[in-house]
Amino acid sequence: MKIFRIIFISVLVLSAPLVYAQNDSTPIYTVMYNQAPEGFNYPLIGFVNQANGNHKGAQIGFINTNTLGFTGAQIGFVNTIGDFQNGLQLGFVNTTDGPVNGLQAGFINTSTDSVNGTQLGFINTQVHASTGLQAGFINTSTGKLNGAQVGFVNINPKEVTGAQIGFVNSTGKLGTLQLGFVNYADSLEKGGFPLGFLSVVRKGGYQAVEVGYNELFPYNVSVKIGIPAFYTSFNGAYNPDFNDEFAVGAGFGSLISLGPVFFINPEAYYLYQIHAENSITRASLNFGVTLGERVQLLAGPSAAWIWYAHDYDVIDPAFSFYRERFDENDELVIGLNAALRIKLSK
Template sequence: MKTIRIILAAVSVLISQWTFGQNDSVPIYTIMYNQAPEGFDYPLIGFVNNGHGNHKGAQIGFINTNLKAFTGAQIGFVNSIGDYQNGLQLGFVNTTNGPVNGMQAGFVNTSTDTVNGTQLGFINTQANTSTGLQAGFINTSTGKLNGAQLGFVNTNPVEVTGAQIGFVNTTGNLSTLQLGFVNVADSLKKGGLPIGFLSIVRHGGYQAIEMGYNELFPYNLSVKIGIPAFYTTVNGSFNPDFEDEFAVGAGLGSNIALGSIFFLNPEAYYLFQFNAENSITRASFNLGANLSSHVQFVVGPSVSWIWYAKDYDVIDPAFSFYRERFDENDELIVGLNAALRIKLSK
C-alpha cells in the first residue's frame, strides 16, 4: 500500500510538471496545482488554484487566483480575482480588481471598484462607491459610501451617507452620524451629526472662544468646537478667593436657533479641582444673541452640584439664588451664568 501511494504521488508530480506550462484551456487537477479553464466549474482544492476566464464554484488552497469574474467562495491565505466577485473571499489577503458583490473577510481586503456587501478585516480599502459595511482597524473608501465604517480609523474623502464609528473619522461631505474621539468633515449637509470629543467641520461647523462669569468662578475661559446643534467644550476656571484657585473640565452644549438673532443655549460640563479634589457638575440654560457675525452673548440660570472630597469642606459662591447642603459631601447651588463668545467659524 505504501508503494502504491508513492507511485501515485510521483505520477501526480510528473503530470503537474508536464502540464504546468501547457495551454490554459487544459484543466489541471493535482494536489499542488490546479488549473481551471473557462467552463470548468468544479471545486479547486490544492496548494495553488488558478482559474482562467470566468469561473463558478470554490477555490480552497494557500493561493487562489481567478483571472476574470468569479462566483462562489475563495478560501485561502491569498485570494485574488481579476474581475467582479459574487460570493466570498476568506483569507489573509483578499483582492478584487472589480466590483465585490458579497463579502471579503481577512487581514487585508481591497477592491478597485464598488463594494456591494461587507469587508471585514484589519485593513479594508475600496476605490469606488460602497454600499454596505467596512469593519476593521483601518477603513478607507475613496468614493461615496452608502453604508457604514466601523473601526479605529475611518476615512472617506467624498461622502458618507451611513455612519462612521471609530476613534478617528474623516469624510468630505457629512450627511450622517460620525461617532468617535476625533471627527473631521469638510462640509456639513442636512442630517449630518458629528459626536465626539473633538469634531472639526470646516464649512458649517461651530468653533468659538468664550470668556464668562458665574457665581462660583468670576474668570472662565472655554473653547467650543463641533456644529451648532452639538458641540463639545473644554473649560478652565479661576477664583482667587478659593483655597484651590483653579478648576478644569469639559462638557457639551447646543445652539438652538430662534431666528437670525436669538438662540437657546443649554450647556452642561464637569469641573475638577486637582488640589482639593472637589468635583463640580454644572448645567446652564442660556438665552443667546448674535451681536454680529462673529460675536455672541449668552446669559441664563445655572445649577451646580458640588461633591466635596473632604467632609464638610465649603466653597462659598459670590452669590446664589438657592443653596442646599444635603450632607457632609454634597451641595446644590443655583446661580447665574453670563459669557461673551468670539466665533471663529463662518
C-alpha cells in the same frame, strides 16, 4: 531512509497531474497545483489554484487566483479575483479588481471597484462607491460611501451618506452620522451630524472662544468646537478666594436658533479641582443674542452639583439663589451664568 523514500514517492504520485494539459483550455488537477479553463466549474482544491476566465464554484488552497469574475468561495491565505466577486473571499489577503457583491473576510481586504457587500478585516480598502459595510481596524473608501464604516480609523475623502462609527472618523462631505472620539469633515451637508469628544467641521461647523462669569468662578474661559446643534466645550475656571483656585474640565452644548438674532443655549460641563479633588457638575440654560457676525452675548440660570472629596471642604459661592448641602460630600447651588462669546467660524 526507507521512510523518507516512501514519503518522497508518495509526494511524486500525489503531485502527478490527473489530467495533463498542453494548453490553457485543458484542466490541470494535482495536489500541489490546479488550473482550470473557463467553464470548468468544479472545486479547485490544492496548494495553488488558478482559474482562467470567469469561474463558478470553490477554490480552497494556500494561493487562489481567478483571472476574471468569480462566483463562489475562495478560501486560502492569498485570494485574488481579476474582475467581479459574487460570493466569499476568506483569507489573510483578499484582493478583487472589480466590484464586491459578497464578503471579503481577512487581515487585508482590497477592492479596486465598488463594494456592495461586506469587508471584514484589519485593513479594508475600496476605491469606488460603496453601499456596503467596512468593519475593521482601518477602513478606507475613496469613493462616495452610502454604506457604513465601523472601526478604529475610518477614512473617506469624498462623501459619506451612510455612517462612520469609530475612534477617528474623517470625510470630505458629511451628510449623515459620525460617531467617534475625533471626527473631521471638510463640509457639512443637510443631515450631517458629528457626535464625539472632538468634532471639527471646516465649512458649516461651529468654533468659538468664550469668557464668562458665574456664582462659583468669576473668571471662566472656554473653547467651543463642533456644529451648532452639538458642540464640545473645554473649560478653565479661576477663583482667587478658593484654597484651590483653578478648575479644569469639559462638556457639551447646543445652539437652538429662535431666528437670525436670538437663540437658546443649554450647556452642561464638568469641572475638577486638581489639588482639592472636588468635582463640580454644572448645567445652564442660556438665552443669547447675536451682535454682528461673530459676537454673542448670553446669560441664564445655572445649577451646580458639588461633590467634596473631603467632608470638611467648603466652596462658598459669591452669591446664590438657592443653596443646600445634603450631606458631607454633596451640595447643590443654584446661580447665574453670563458670558461673551466670539465666533471663530462663519
